[in-house]
Each structure stands twice: as structure tokens, then as C-alpha cells.
Amino acid sequence: xxxxxxxxxxxxxxxxxxxxxxxxxxxxxxxxxxxxxxxxxxxxxxxxxxxxxxxxxxxxxxxxxxxxxxxxxxxxxxxxxxxxxxxxxxxxxxxxxxxxxxxxxxxxxxxxxxxxxxxxxxxxxxxxxxxxxxxxxxxxxxxxxxxxxxxxxxxxxxxxxxxxxxxxxxxxxxxxxxxxxxxxxxxxxxxxxxxxxxxxxxxxxxxxxxxxxxxxxxxxxxxxxxxxxxxxxxxxxxxxxxxxxxxxxxxxxxxxxxxxxxxxxxxxxxxxxxxxxxxxxxxxxxxxxxxxxxxxxxxxxxxxxxxxxxxxxxxxxxxx
Numbered sequence: 001x002x003x004x005x006x007x008x009x010x011x012x013x014x015x016x017x018x019x020x021x022x023x024x025x026x027x028x029x030x031x032x033x034x035x036x037x038x039x040x041x042x043x044x045x046x047x048x049x050x051x052x053x054x055x056x057x058x059x060x061x062x063x064x065x066x067x068x069x070x071x072x073x074x075x076x077x078x079x080x081x082x083x084x085x086x087x088x089x090x091x092x093x094x095x096x097x098x099x100x101x102x103x104x105x106x107x108x109x110x111x112x113x114x115x116x117x118x119x120x121x122x123x124x125x126x127x128x129x130x131x132x133x134x135x136x137x138x139x140x141x142x143x144x145x146x147x148x149x150x151x152x153x154x155x156x157x158x159x160x161x162x163x164x165x166x167x168x169x170x171x172x173x174x175x176x177x178x179x180x181x182x183x184x185x186x187x188x189x190x191x192x193x194x195x196x197x198x199x200x201x202x203x204x205x206x207x208x209x210x211x212x213x214x215x216x217x218x219x220x221x222x223x224x225x226x227x228x229x230x231x232x233x234x235x236x237x238x239x240x241x242x243x244x245x246x247x248x249x250x251x252x253x254x255x256x257x258x259x260x261x262x263x264x265x266x267x268x269x270x271x272x273x274x275x276x277x278x279x280x281x282x283x284x285x286x287x288x289x290x291x292x293x294x295x296x297x298x299x300x301x302x303x304x305x306x307x308x309x310x311x312x313x314x315x316x317x318x319x320x
Contacts, residue, residue, distance in 0.1 A: 060300075067294035072287050084294035094295075096269055097277040101254055103185055104192075104273060108253040112193040112200070113246060119197070120204030121230070134205070138198035148195040149262045153178075156187060156263070178263045181270035188259045188271060196252075200245055207241045208234065243314055251303055274299050 035042070067084055071077035088094045123133055140148055155162045156177040164174040178187045211234065219229045235242075257275035264271040266280045274295065282292035 063293045063296055066290050067297045069290040070288055071290045073289055077290070080290070084288075084291045085298075087291060088294060088298070093269070093272060093277055093280075097272050097274045100185070100271060101256070101273045104189060104256055105250060105253040107186060107189040108192055108256075109246075109249065111189055112197060112253070113249055115193060116197040116200035117204050117242075120201050120208055121234070123201070123205055124208045134202065137201050140195050141198035143195070145195060145258045146262065149191060149258055152191045152194070153263055178271075181268075184264055184268070184271045188256075188263060191259050191263070192253070192256060200249070203241060203245065204238070207238045211237045247307065247310055251307065254299070254303060 066077075068079060068081055069077040070080045070084070119137060123130060123137070126133065143151075158164060158174070158176050158179060161177075163177065167174050175183055178184050215233050215237070216229055219233050224232065255275055256273055257279070260266075260268075260271045260273050260276050261279065266272060266276040266284060272280075278292045278295045278299075280286070281295060282289050286292075
């Protein structure tokens, strides 16, 4: 068979490589598809972002700006720079308020942090009437805070209050409770502990019930008693929730306001706190919202630094 000697015809030319403009177009197309796929999620996020911006981020930014002004919300504000902060450091009540706030926080940790945990352990050991005691423990949380404080105000009444009536019936000496500078602070802590321990108790109880029962059974087989099981089983298993509640309680107690304001007012040096001093600056004595805002900014800075250090230390401990 004869073989054709004609030269082979070249094929079609190769397609040119896609340039930079084509790559940009592809990236934009992928971005549009990703945005379209998540449009519903972005729509739900938008409502939350707007709420945070209006009710959290803007007031925070406005408060920082206001701390550099003198403003009574009637006349035009005046820019005073750092004068508000210098006034704070020169005010003797500034240091007294911080000392009282630190004292209240320390006492609240001794009672408000340990008592809910002890009650949760007791409730977890109950076999009967457990639901009833849960409701009884959580009931103070359902009351408005001002109602709880006014109830305890009747208990602390030096004349016909419940506590002094019981002491007289037992032929024991009565106390001035919130009227005496020696007992006023611990009296405020008792009110705060009673009113707020229900939520922490239920969180502890939920964490206790989430611990596998096999761990307790193994500890009992090894001869561990009640305290040994608490130390080597319960506390390690509840470490995370205890650390979180510790941080939340410190932040909340540093902002205590209702108890000292209602029971002792904002003029008593033995119980004035940072929040009651802010109220005093803004509404009572100075009528200067800029001065109150500067105190609020300092409180925000202290709590922010503490929270950052706390999270850093707990993270390093977990990694170790």
C-alpha cells in the first residue's frame, strides 16, 4: 500500500492563558456566590449587629467622649480634657469607693461563691423533694431586685425588724445592722448573696449531674470517702464552670448598686461604692455627667484589664 508523503497539517492553535483580568473575574464570581449562599445568615446577623451597635457600642463610645467633657444635659457641653480625671483622683470619696467596692467583692466571694456550691452539693444528694428545694432556692432570683432589697430593709429595721425581734425573743443583744459602720458592709453582702445565689446554684447543680456516675463508683470502690470524692472527682470535673462563675461574679459585684443605694444611700462613707459614687456625681451633688462618665470609664478599664489577665492565666493553667 502506498504511503502518503504529504506533510501533516498543523492543528488549531492552543488557547491563550487566562490573564489577570480573568482571575479577578473568577474571584469576584466566587465571592458573589459565597455572599449569595450566606445571604440569609447575613440578614439574621444584621439585626444583632444593629442592636449591639445602637445599645452597646455607641453608648460605650459616647461615654468615653463624654468623660472628656463637662455636661449637665441642659447647657452645651464643654470640652475639658483630662480635668474630670484629675478631679476624680483629688476626691477623697474616689479612693473610699474603690476600697468599699473591693471589700464588698471579697466578702461576696466568700459567701456568694461558696454558699451556692455547698447548696448545690446538698441538693444533688437529696432523693426526695428535690424539685421543691430547687424552686425554693431559685425563688429570690425571680423577685425584682428592689423588692428583695426592701424585704431585707424590713428585716434590718432596728426597731421592729424581724432580726432584732428574734434576738429580743432569745434575750440576745440587738444590732444596728445597716446603721452601724461595723456591720453595714456584711449586711449588704448577705442581701446580695440571698438575692442572686439561685442562678449559680442551679448551674452548679447541672454541672454536678453531668458528672458520670462511674467516676464516683470507682472512687467508692477505691475506698474514697465523701471529702475525697469531692476533692478528686467533683472539683476537677466542675473546674470550668467554677472558673466562669468566678469571673462573672467578680464583674457583677464590682458593679453593685441597688443594695447600697436603697439600704444606706450614697452619702454613707462606710458603704459608698463605685456605682453609687457615679450616681452621686451625675444626679445628686455635682450634676456633671462628664465626671460620672469618667468614673465609668475607669471602672470599665479596671474590669477589662482584670478579665484579660484572668483569661490569660486560666488559659496558661489549662495548657500546663
